[in-house]
Amino acid sequence: MNDFATTATRWAIRIMLMLVGLVFFVCLLAVASAFALLWAVRALWAKLTGQPVSPWGVRMGPMSPFAGWQTVYRSGAEWMAQSSGAADAASGRAEREARTRRGILPGAGDVTDVQPREVHES
Incomplete structure (x- = not known):
């Protein structure tokens, strides 16, 4: 009986971890799909209005690694x-x-x- 409980517990933990991983994967897939849909709508709107389609990218703003050095150099x-x-x-x-x-x-x-x-x- 003890061996059966140990085996059942191991399988229950494996199934739970598999379900948690599956939920995480589905959430990531949903977020990626939402971003892809948003980008497609944005590109379609740009085509309809005659504007150029610009890709999304990381802008070097206040969080750029060079901003700290420029701030220190300027203030000095x-x-x-x-x-x-x-x-x-x-x-x-x-x-x-x-x-x-x-x-x-x-x-x-x-x-x-x-x-x-x-x-x-x-």
Whole structure:
């Protein structure tokens, strides 16, 4: 009797997992069919109105991997432009480049809550 219960339980679990997989597959098939139907209606409407049919694609918007770098680069450039001013832009550029080469960050001279110390290069 114990062997029968074990075998019945295993088959019941297998059947349940098979049904869950079948339901998942049918749901995915329904979603894909809905997208295909929506695209076909969209293409038909574009043909009827004389507009070109444009494919759907991933747009490089605010979630593009390059947007983060562009944002950081832009904000750094704007910050440097605001801190240096327009009058001393030409003379300040050479000084900023020299400070960057020495490892001094822009705006480090404005910090007042720390004690400056010598930089030892090794």
